[in-house]
Amino acid sequence: MKFVNEYRDPETVKKWAQAIADITTQPWTIMEVCGGQTHSIIKHGLDQLLPENINLVHGPGCPVCVTPIAYIDKALAIAQQDNVIFCSFGDMLRVPGSQDDLLSLKSQGADIRIIYSPLEALNLAEDNPSKQIVFFAVGFETTAPTCALAIYQAKQRALTNFYMLVCHVRVPPVMQALLDAPDNTVQGFLGAGHVCSIMGYHEYHAISEQYKTPIAITGFEPVDILQGIYQCIQQLEAETYRVDNQFKRVVTEQGNVTAQQLMQQVYIIVDRQWRGMGNIVDSGLALSPEYDAWNAEKYFSVADIQPDEPKACRSGEILKGLIKPVQCPEFNTTCTPEHPLGATMVSSEGACAAYYRYRRYQND
Amino acid sequence: MTEIKLNCPVPLHYERIVMAHGGGGRLMQQLLDDVVQPIFNNPILAQKNDSAVLPINSANIAFTTDSYVVKPLFFPGGDIGKLAVCGTLNDLAMSGAKPLYLTCSLILEEGFAIKDLRRLLTSMQATASAAGVSIVTGDTKVVEHGKADGLYINTAGVGILETKQAINAQAIRPDDVILINSDLGRHGLAVMLERDGFDFKSNIQSDCADVSGLVNDLLQANIAIHCLRDLTRGGLASTLIELATSAQVHMEIAHIDLPIHDDVQSLCEILGFDPLYIANEGCFALIVPEDNVEQALQIMRNHPLGKQANRIGTVKQTAEQGMLTLKTEFGISRVLDLLSGEQLPRIC
Numbered sequence: 001m002k003f004v005n006e007y008r009d010p011e012t013v014k015k016w017a018q019a020i021a022d023i024t025t026q027p028w029t030i031m032e033v034c035g036g037q038t039h040s041i042i043k044h045g046l047d048q049l050l051p052e053n054i055n056l057v058h059g060p061g062c063p064v065c066v067t068p069i070a071y072i073d074k075a076l077a078i079a080q081q082d083n084v085i086f087c088s089f090g091d092m093l094r095v096p097g098s099q100d101d102l103l104s105l106k107s108q109g110a111d112i113r114i115i116y117s118p119l120e121a122l123n124l125a126e127d128n129p130s131k132q133i134v135f136f137a138v139g140f141e142t143t144a145p146t147c148a149l150a151i152y153q154a155k156q157r158a159l160t161n162f163y164m165l166v167c168h169v170r171v172p173p174v175m176q177a178l179l180d181a182p183d184n185t186v187q188g189f190l191g192a193g194h195v196c197s198i199m200g201y202h203e204y205h206a207i208s209e210q211y212k213t214p215i216a217i218t219g220f221e222p223v224d225i226l227q228g229i230y231q232c233i234q235q236l237e238a239e240t241y242r243v244d245n246q247f248k249r250v251v252t253e254q255g256n257v258t259a260q261q262l263m264q265q266v267y268i269i270v271d272r273q274w275r276g277m278g279n280i281v282d283s284g285l286a287l288s289p290e291y292d293a294w295n296a297e298k299y300f301s302v303a304d305i306q307p308d309e310p311k312a313c314r315s316g317e318i319l320k321g322l323i324k325p326v327q328c329p330e331f332n333t334t335c336t337p338e339h340p341l342g343a344t345m346v347s348s349e350g351a352c353a354a355y356y357r358y359r360r361y362q363n364d
Numbered sequence: 365m366t367e368i369k370l371n372c373p374v375p376l377h378y379e380r381i382v383m384a385h386g387g388g389g390r391l392m393q394q395l396l397d398d399v400v401q402p403i404f405n406n407p408i409l410a411q412k413n414d415s416a417v418l419p420i421n422s423a424n425i426a427f428t429t430d431s432y433v434v435k436p437l438f439f440p441g442g443d444i445g446k447l448a449v450c451g452t453l454n455d456l457a458m459s460g461a462k463p464l465y466l467t468c469s470l471i472l473e474e475g476f477a478i479k480d481l482r483r484l485l486t487s488m489q490a491t492a493s494a495a496g497v498s499i500v501t502g503d504t505k506v507v508e509h510g511k512a513d514g515l516y517i518n519t520a521g522v523g524i525l526e527t528k529q530a531i532n533a534q535a536i537r538p539d540d541v542i543l544i545n546s547d548l549g550r551h552g553l554a555v556m557l558e559r560d561g562f563d564f565k566s567n568i569q570s571d572c573a574d575v576s577g578l579v580n581d582l583l584q585a586n587i588a589i590h591c592l593r594d595l596t597r598g599g600l601a602s603t604l605i606e607l608a609t610s611a612q613v614h615m616e617i618a619h620i621d622l623p624i625h626d627d628v629q630s631l632c633e634i635l636g637f638d639p640l641y642i643a644n645e646g647c648f649a650l651i652v653p654e655d656n657v658e659q660a661l662q663i664m665r666n667h668p669l670g671k672q673a674n675r676i677g678t679v680k681q682t683a684e685q686g687m688l689t690l691k692t693e694f695g696i697s698r699v700l701d702l703l704s705g706e707q708l709p710r711i712c
Contacts, residue, residue, distance in 0.1 A: 001626060001629060001630050001633070004630075004633060008693060010693050010694050010695070013694050014694070042698075043692075043698070044692055044693075044694060044696070045692055045694065045696030045697075045698055046694075048696050049694065049696070094704070103382050103383070103384065104378060104380070104382060106382070106383070107378070107380045107381060107382040107383070108380065116562060116635075117563075120563075222694070337390075337703075337704045338390060338391060338394075338704050356701070357699075357701050357703075358698045358699055358701075359698070359699065
């Protein structure tokens with residue numbers, strides 16, 4: 001596999017791990033923003049190749065993990081209505097709401113379907129004119145454009161039985177929120193490569209300069225991640241604070257302008273609750289009023305569902321990088337993938353799930 | 365350094381059956397251990413082997429059953445009929461038995477085309493004939509339209525053990541070697557790609573095949589087989605975890621030794637799947653002592669279904685909890701654990 005195998009080459013990995021060790025003179029704490037990076041680090045054991053004084057903390061970049069419980073409850077409320085086909089990305093199904101999850105609801109007869117692309121939901125709407133098709137649009141700037149395209153096409157095709165429950169989130173505001181927090185420990189970021197493939201990285205220069213925090217836009221393979229860490233440490237050691245682009249084979253400064261324009265047409269920027277992290281200003285995307293006719297929250301009148309987050313789950317601290325999953329007393333005791341207290345334990349990109357799956361029997 | 369301690373198994377969380385209870389992962393194990401086993405409670409069932417081995421008169425008879433509900437009914441590399449015969453033949457072969465007779469129970473949905481039924485039964489017969497077994501009894505039921513996906517098939521099979529060696533998890537010993545006959549992950553992906561909504565073009569074919577002939581070659585050569593297990597639901601990882609747990613050993617497999625086709629690996633990258641957890645239907649693990657490895661590999665590689673046979677790992681030592689680890693390409697060892705249920709495609 002081109003563009004994968006060369007980034008997993010054991011010799012190259014060893015070379016970069018050694019290069020990191022060679023330039024590191026003091027302890028540094030670096031956060032990988034994206035859950036895909038977290039899984040790659042834990043799955044390949046990359047943290048174990050680093051000098052002991054490099055601390056990797058796991059960030060909030062897992063769309064499933066940060067979707068607030070209110071939106072899971074809204075999804076459940078819509079999915080159990082008669083005549084609804086509720087469509088979702090696969091890994092949202094196991095995320096617990098206040099009472100239930102979508103997988104349980106499906107077992108009780110609700111028509112809940114796993115789809116891979118939001119455009120499949122449009123086809124379902126055309127094929128089932130007597131049903132109401134609802135798509136659960138979650139995710140960062142990575143998934144937002146395809147969901148935007150779905151709603152844009154729904155309007156073009158004048159579909160009257162297609163709706164979206166939109167809970168998109170944006171990366172730059174949450175990075176700023178983390179850096180603003182008084183208990184922040186993060187000194188450098190591995191920026192989320194896929195998000196930047198859409199958005200570019202022009203938004204990040206201001207963050208890097210204002211907070212004196214280097215950011216390396218980083219890919220997801222072992223060599224990518226080690227190169228990103230190297231770039232961050234190189235800057236930290238030299239006391240420079242800029243945005244480096246490790247993921248040049250995918251990411252450009254301006255990103256995918258067509259996708260950005262589509263997003264601007266369909267969405268507006270709003271404040272958004274994050275699971276375990278509270279309200280973050282300008283951190284969400286919602287459907288613009290022009291698309292009210294396709295807005296599931298309005299059509300199914302679920303906007304008022306606002307439950308409290310479960311108290312025992314410390315995913316907020318995990319998503320902020322303040323604790324690691326194994327430091328949570330609920331981890332692998334009352335909280336397991338079969339009985340999760342929070343989404344970080346169920347999502348395929350969740351930090352708790354990564355530790356449960358790959359590290360449960362080991363010391364850390 | 366925080367020590368992570370293992371705890372008692374979590375109680376069944378779900379009050380109703382969810383799809384993950386059939387996914388070959390932790391929830392399925394819980395269902396079997398907490399609901400099925402305590403009720404049927406008997407020592408033969410408790411062995412958890414692919415076939416029950418029954419001492420009848422002076423013979424050892426292997427007996428097994430399996431139901432087939434695959435959707436779609438026809439997929440690249442096979443169909444539900446071929447699968448229903450191969451699956452049961454393989455379950456018999458995994459206990460070291462020579463398959464003799466099969467049954468066939470059909471649950472047909474009102475409206476199902478006789479033409480398709482004929483095609484599937486012909487496929488069953490062709491597969492059975494090639495293996496030298498007959499389908500000797502069966503049953504037919506019809507359910508209302510919408511109650512089944514066209515048809516479901518149950519097959520049961522009996523076979524006879526001609527070997528005296530006990531082939532099961534309890535025979536696994538430290539320093540044994542783990543071999544597999546074929547590359548991983550093709551069946552699960554081939555079927556998934558044919559389902560609605562997956563608009564990927566690919567050449568991936570199911571590995572659906574009857575491996576009883578290959579197993580027979582190994583038995584005839586007097587290979588000291590300690591254990592055999594087909595890598596069906598839950599794939600290689602789930603199967604070896606179950607074996608390691610039953611045998612109370614620590615097994616380690618090496619990533620670089622696992623045969624995985626490039627097409628399978630690429631699709632797994634796109635969907636966020638781990639090929640180690642994807643179902644196979646013509647792939648099995650063979651556990652033998654070190655001094656039998658070369659001969660076993662030679663026999664396997666001489667058979668059409670064993671061209672890619674490879675040594676993939678070892679049984680390291682006894683371990684009360686049972687454990688499977690994977691040595692990554694960077695020389696780091698990590699735990700492979702049962703998934704809750706089936707893998708779900710990721711968001712991004």
